[in-house]
Amino acid sequence: MFLLLFVISGCGNDEASTTTIRIDGSSTTYPLTEAVAEEFMRANPDVRVTVGESGTGGGFSKFLRAETDMNDASRPITPSEIERADEAGISFIEMPVAYDGIAVTAHPGVDWTDCLTADELRRIWEPNSEVTQWSDVRDGFPDVSLKLYGPGTASGTYDYFTEAVVGESGASRTDFSASEDDNVLVQGVSGTTGALGYFGFAYYENNADKLVLMKVDADTLGGGAECIAPNASTIQTGEYRPLSRPLFVYIRSEAAKREAIQRFIQFYMDNVANLAPQVGYVPLSDQAYALGLQRFTEGRTGTLFGREDVKASADIETVLRGGTAPADSVSGPPAE
Secondary structure (H helix, E strand, O other): OOOOOOOOOOOOOOHHHHHEEEEEEOOOOHHHHHHHHHHHHHHOOOOEEEEOOOOHHHHHHHHOOOOOOEEEEOOOOOHHHHHHHHHHOOOEEEEEEEEEEEEEEEOOOOOOOOEEEHHHHHHHHOOOOOOOEHHHOOOOOOOOEOEEEEEOOOOHHHHHHHHHHHOOOOOOOOOOEEEOOHHHHHHHHHHOOOEEEEEEHHHHHOOHHHOEEEEEEOOOOOOOOOOEOOOHHHHHHOOOOOOEEEEEEEEEOOHHHOHHHHHHHHHHHHHHHHHHHHHOOEOOOHHHHHHHHHHHHOOOOEOOOOOOOOOOOOOHHHHHOOOOOOOOOOOOOOOO
8 A cells, every 4th residue: 555645734724624625527427436435434424525517627627726626537637727727836636547438329219220430420420510310320221300419518528529539629519409417418318309419338327228329330430340339348448449538536736735635535546446337437457546546645746648649548557657658747836
């Protein structure tokens, strides 16, 4: 077990501020962090952990105003967010915590296919798309109206999906029903004839009886095998391309000096591998968790995964070891 090396300090003399941990961010990562928080509070009744889900981007906005201690993220921090962190004098520690896949799902009445190609997904979701009927997607599909549901623009899932499928983060048609709440998306897809949507795989697993899960043929995007369904194995190996991804937590360096945060992160890393499958996610390797915890205990700031030379499908252990990016590459002032 690693020893925590930070000097313990609170925020002024406000005892509540040292025993309350404020977390916000990704609705995808939310179930995992919430599960960890609940178990942690059972074992540590002196600490209160609050977990919100305003989306990765919305959570980073709060995080970079120092309104939260940690941010859940379903994508790495972006260059513009790093710039804002620098301007605010905020440094952070980045830790991958699990794998997830983005599930493409349809209304249960969609029985004419169980597989879409990455190119078909691109044509459906690209800006100014003229695809409005299922018959526009592929010859032989019926003339059924295609109603689309997806995460809002503050969601890391939106950022990741648009980059992986359309080729540019944030590039998407706008005439779809959007929500930062994945449960709302599940309700929309399952309750609307002809609907198609995307959200975190865990939300599909929790609602599999209401939805049709689409396999994805990566075709020209990465040369993947045909028609791969997301599951624990295909997500962890990256075979489910291009919609497999790591999930992250970011910790403000100043907050990381607090004893309650240190206990929480130690607990997170010790227990997340067991809790992740219970809420629909795929654990990292034991070594990846050890390397992530080492990064935290040594106070190593900045992003390894938010660099242009690190692909979303990069091996997490390799990146954490510095094999793909320098060990302290990036971001605002170092932690004191």
